[in-house]
Amino acid sequence: MNTPPLVQSFVLHFGEMGSRWGINRTVGQIYALLYVSERPINADEIAESLGFSRSNVSMGLKELESWRLVKLQHFPGDRREYFSTPDDVWEIFRTLAEERKKREVEPTLTMLRGAMMERPASDAEKHAQARMKEMYQLIELVTSWFSDIQNLDVETLQRLMKLGSKVTKVLQFTQSLSKMTSRNGGEEA
Amino acid sequence: MNTPPLVQSFVLHFGEMGSRWGINRTVGQIYALLYVSERPINADEIAESLGFSRSNVSMGLKELESWRLVKLQHFPGDRREYFSTPDDVWEIFRTLAEERKKREVEPTLTMLRGAMMERPASDAEKHAQARMKEMYQLIELVTSWFSDIQNLDVETLQRLMKLGSKVTKVLQFTQSLSKMTSRNGGEEA
C-alpha cells in the first residue's frame, strides 16, 4: 500500500505518542491511519500499510474497540470488516475522556475515599489523609469541569473552534467565573 | 521503615497508575510517598520504604526533577538531600500540565503544522490534511482552555475547591460561554 509521506509521519508520530501514554505503538499507529483515511479500511489493509502481522492488527483493533474509538461496518458482497473513526474529532476526544475517567479516575477516587474513611492511627496517617483529601478535591474539581465541557453541544464547539486562536474570549469566560466565585465568598458548600 | 497500610495502598495505587501513563512504577511510588509524607525525606529512606535499590531511587528522583515536581532541601548538619512535593496540590497539577504540554502537545502541534503546509499530491492527502487541521484546532482549543484555567490565581482555586461538588456553579459558567459565542455567530476569527 502506498502511504503518502505526509500520512506516514502522522502515523509514526502517533505511534510514538501512544507509547508515551499507556497505549502501545501499534495501537497508536492503527488509530492514526484510520483517522486520516478517506474511507473505512479492513484489517488486511492496515496490516499491509503498517507492516504489522495480521494478528497484531487484530489485537490492536480489539483494544481500540474496547475504548469505543472505532466504528465497524460492512460492504455488500464483501465479508471483511471495515473500520473507521468518528467523523467528529470532538466525539473522539469525548469518548477518550470518558474511558480514561472510567478506567483511571474513578478507581483512584474510590481508593482515596477508602483511605479517607480509615481512622488515622498516628499523626503521619492524619497528615496523609489530609493530603489525600486535597488530591481528591482537585480531581473532583477538574473532572467536573471536564464533564461540563464534554456536555457542550457540538454546535457550540464548532463555533468555538472556528474562533481559533482568539483565546481572549475564552479568557473572559474564565474572568466571569472568577467574579462569580468571589461573590460566593469562602463559605463551605 | 514502618509505612502505615493507608499510605501503602496509596503508594501502590500510584505505582500502577504511573505505569498506565508513561511514568514508570518506581517513579509513581516515589512521588506518592513524597506527596503524603509529613516531612522531606532522603533517598535512603525512600529506598528503604519502598524496597527499591538506592540507584533505582536515584534515577527516579532524577526523572521527577526533570519534571520539576520535587523540591530539594538540606538540613543543617546533614549532608544528604531531602525531597518533598509542593504543599499546594494545584501547583503540582499545573506543573504536570505544563511539562506534558511542552513534551507532548507542542511537538504534536509542530508535526501537524508541518504536515498541513505540504502541498497535497492526491485526494487522499488532501483529506488527510483536512483531518489533521481538525485535530490541530481541537488541540489548540483544549490547551488554551487549560492554560486559562492554569492561570487562575491560587486563591480563586481554593474557593472553587471549597465549593466542592456544587458543580452547578461551574455549569452556569459554561452556559455563559455558550451565549457569548452565540452572539459572535459563525464568523471566522
Place this chain on the structure above:
DNA sequence: CTCAATTTTCAGTAATTTCTGAAAGTTTGA
C-alpha cells in the same frame, strides 16, 4: 449443512523497559 473466507487466540520468541550492584564521580568539612 458445508466449506471457504475471515477473524481470533495463544504459546513461544523478540524487543523493550526496568532494576540492580559495583564502580566512578562529587561534595564538603577538617
Place this chain on the structure above:
DNA sequence: TCAAACTTTCAGAAATTACTGAAAATTGAG
C-alpha cells in the same frame, strides 16, 4: 588536600510487554 559521606552512572540481569505464525474458531454464502 584528603577522605568520608553521599550521589550518579552504567553494563548486564530480570521482568515486562509487544509481536508473530500457526492453529482454532467463527461467519456466512450457497
